[in-house]
Amino acid sequence: MLGKVYWAYLSLFKFIGHPLAKKKRSKKRDSETVANSTNLIALDKRATELGNRYRGMGILIGLFGAVVIFFALAPIGLRLNEHQAHLMNYAELFLMVISICCLLYVRFSRLHDRWLNVRLSAEKFRYAPLIDGKRDIQEIAKSLNSLLEDQIKYNKRKAKDYKAVEEASTVFTVFIFFSAFTAAIGHMFFSYKWLILITAFLPTLGATVHGINRFLGLSELESEHESMSEKLVEQLERVQLLDPEADQEQWQDASNIVYGLLTGTTDNWAHIARKQTIKLG
Numbered sequence: 001m002l003g004k005v006y007w008a009y010l011s012l013f014k015f016i017g018h019p020l021a022k023k024k025r026s027k028k029r030d031s032e033t034v035a036n037s038t039n040l041i042a043l044d045k046r047a048t049e050l051g052n053r054y055r056g057m058g059i060l061i062g063l064f065g066a067v068v069i070f071f072a073l074a075p076i077g078l079r080l081n082e083h084q085a086h087l088m089n090y091a092e093l094f095l096m097v098i099s100i101c102c103l104l105y106v107r108f109s110r111l112h113d114r115w116l117n118v119r120l121s122a123e124k125f126r127y128a129p130l131i132d133g134k135r136d137i138q139e140i141a142k143s144l145n146s147l148l149e150d151q152i153k154y155n156k157r158k159a160k161d162y163k164a165v166e167e168a169s170t171v172f173t174v175f176i177f178f179s180a181f182t183a184a185i186g187h188m189f190f191s192y193k194w195l196i197l198i199t200a201f202l203p204t205l206g207a208t209v210h211g212i213n214r215f216l217g218l219s220e221l222e223s224e225h226e227s228m229s230e231k232l233v234e235q236l237e238r239v240q241l242l243d244p245e246a247d248q249e250q251w252q253d254a255s256n257i258v259y260g261l262l263t264g265t266t267d268n269w270a271h272i273a274r275k276q277t278i279k280l281g
Helices: 002-015 040-077 080-108 111-131 137-191 196-218 220-240 249-274
Strands: none
Touching: 002 040, 002 137, 040 080, 040 111, 040 196, 080 111, 111 137, 111 249, 137 196, 137 220, 137 249, 196 220, 220 249
8 A cells, every 4th residue: 555655756747747658568577687586586576565665655744744734724714614624633643643653653663674674685686696706607697697787777757857857846836836936926916815725835746746756856866777777787887898719707707897886876775765765743
């Protein structure tokens, strides 16, 4: 459920920000380099589930905060009667309690730490074959080419997706600003109570989207994936220039360089992910 919230949020803004987001993708896992490894598949799946649950929880808490503001303004903006105003107050308190419960669940379940630990274990398992000195040249060449090609596709796709979300969010924020500005001018000439929903709630919603994107670290992740894809392309070109008849030491050196590059970017991702802390307000 919470994982679907995360993907629904990204999918919505990707759809707005980039028409190509609707393009069908291969069902093959871009980042899966050992397709027959049950352990890797299980770790990868578990890490994805925990990550989506955690980030979905953060998105929900952010959106609940915006809805609470709407419930607080609704009695004035919609001219509700006393009974309806009380219902809005109860709904407001209910969402605040739910948000606190979500936060307590995240803290006491150590969801954030569990996600990071499983994801780092999965990536360590994924790249382990690169430093296996017992492989022959054909095995090294095959694994290097396959891994690099898959990781290039994965990083390019991620960078493209995050950029689309950021661009759509910017368009959404600009729309909100001009809507609120227009409503504020209208308020000077008209006494429509519902205008307060535009001048007060819409900016809150825009700030919420900005806060969610910052929580998810989309800008940093976009830059990281874009930079990583470029570095991997360079490494793939070097690997393809290696003489198939070269000694095993040369191939293993190339494999070690790729291993260092991939584990380094995993560390960078972990640094970004550790900053994704859920807070109220």
